[in-house]
Each structure stands twice: as structure tokens, then as C-alpha cells.
Amino acid sequence: MNKVPLTLNGAEKLRAELQRLKTVDRPAVIEAIAEARSHGDLSENAEYDAAKERQGFIEGRIKEVEAKLSSAQIIDPKLLDADGxxxxxxxxxxxxxxTGDTVTYQIVGEDEADLRVGKISVASPISRALIGKYAGDIAAVQAPGGVREYEVLDVKYI
Structure with a gap:
């Protein structure tokens, strides 16, 4: 099985989601199914159908998160020693x-990527162009509008 890179913070968020799914969402949907069953005929019971569908989603997500965590290679950026x-x-x-604009990104796993908070996927074109570069290097990124060039100003492990 291939190891999937995940930051320490990303792994903690997945663990928290798994905990919530198992201790809050799963019991709530079981209770909703029991409530819907008490209404009688299940063949025309929309509440029951909706609760069963929700249960399927929750169980699927639990399996997905458990699989991601079991195949994760958790990396703490603070412990990296990549010499810049x-x-x-x-x-x-x-x-x-x-444009002269400056931006700051953290290179993270695909599940953690969120451009609004400056986290880009390791599989994104910009990450692939940046991997292996040092401060002062120029990275050429193939963007939908053509090639864009970025100068690496600083690399931190925080």
C-alpha cells in the first residue's frame, strides 16, 4: 500500500473528524433511524430513507478516514531538516x-489543501514546480493562462 504524506496538523484534523463521526454522528443517525421506525410502515417513510442514506454516508466516511490514517506517512514540518x-x-x-505580488503557501497533502488558508496540494502544478528549489531560485509553473514564473523568497519549516 502506498504511503500518503500528511502533515501532523492534517492528521490531527482527520483524527478529530473520525472521533466526531464515531461518537456524535453515528449515534445520532442510529437514533434517527429508530425514531423513523417507530412511525410504522417503512415502505413510504421518507424520514427512514433519509436516515438510512445518512447512515450510509457516515459509515463510508468513517472507512475512508480510517484508510487515510492507516496509510498516512505523518510528517511534522518543524522536524524537517532540508537545508532550505x-x-x-x-x-x-x-x-x-x-505582477510583483508575494504569496505564502504551505505544501501539504491532497486532503489538507485549502487555498484560502495558503495550503496547496503536493500534487498541484505549483508544488511540483517548487519541490527541490531553494530561496533565490525561479520556479516556472504551467498555469491555464500560460507559464508563470515565481521567485522563491524564503523557505520555512513551521
């Missing part, structure tokens, strides 16, 4: 050479 190189878990400050 862009690697998984690194936080990278970039300057867009065409």
Missing part, C-alpha cells in the same frame, strides 16, 4: 515575477 529546500510540509514565500 522546498519539500513536503515546507512553508514557501514566493514572488510572482510578472
Amino acid at each position: 529546500r522546498c519539500v513536503f510540509g515546507a512553508t514557501v514565500e514566493l514572488e510572482d515575477l510578472s
Whole structure:
């Protein structure tokens, strides 16, 4: 089985979600099914059908999260020693050479990626262009609008 990279923070969030699914969501849906059953005829009981569908979703998500955690290679960015190189878990400050804008991204696993908070997937085009670069290097990223160039200003492991 392939190991999936995950930051320490991402693994903690998945564990918290799994805990909530098992201790809050699963019992709530079981209670909803029992309540819907008490209404009688199940063949035309929309509440029962909705609760069973919700139960299927919750059980599927529990299996999915457990599988991700079991195949995860958890990496703590603070413990990385990559000598200033862009690697998984690194936080990278970039300057867009065409606009002069600066942005900061952390390279994370696919499940953790959220551009609104500056977390980009290790599988994204920009991450693939950055991996292995050092501060001062130029990364050419193939974007939908053409090639964009970024200068790596700083690499941190936080």
C-alpha cells in the first residue's frame, strides 16, 4: 500500500473528524433511524430513507478516514531538516515575477489543501514546480493562462 504524506496538523484534523463521526454522528443517525421506525410502515417513510442514506454516508466516511490514517506517512514540518529546500510540509514565500505580488503557501497533502488558508496540494502544478528549489531560485509553473514564473523568497519549516 502506498504511503500518503500528511502533515501532523492534517492528521490531527482527520483524527478529530473520525472521533466526531464515531461518537456524535453515528449515534445520532442510529437514533434517527429508530425514531423513523417507530412511525410504522417503512415502505413510504421518507424520514427512514433519509436516515438510512445518512447512515450510509457516515459509515463510508468513517472507512475512508480510517484508510487515510492507516496509510498516512505523518510528517511534522518543524522536524524537517532540508537545508532550505522546498519539500513536503515546507512553508514557501514566493514572488510572482510578472505582477510583483508575494504569496505564502504551505505544501501539504491532497486532503489538507485549502487555498484560502495558503495550503496547496503536493500534487498541484505549483508544488511540483517548487519541490527541490531553494530561496533565490525561479520556479516556472504551467498555469491555464500560460507559464508563470515565481521567485522563491524564503523557505520555512513551521
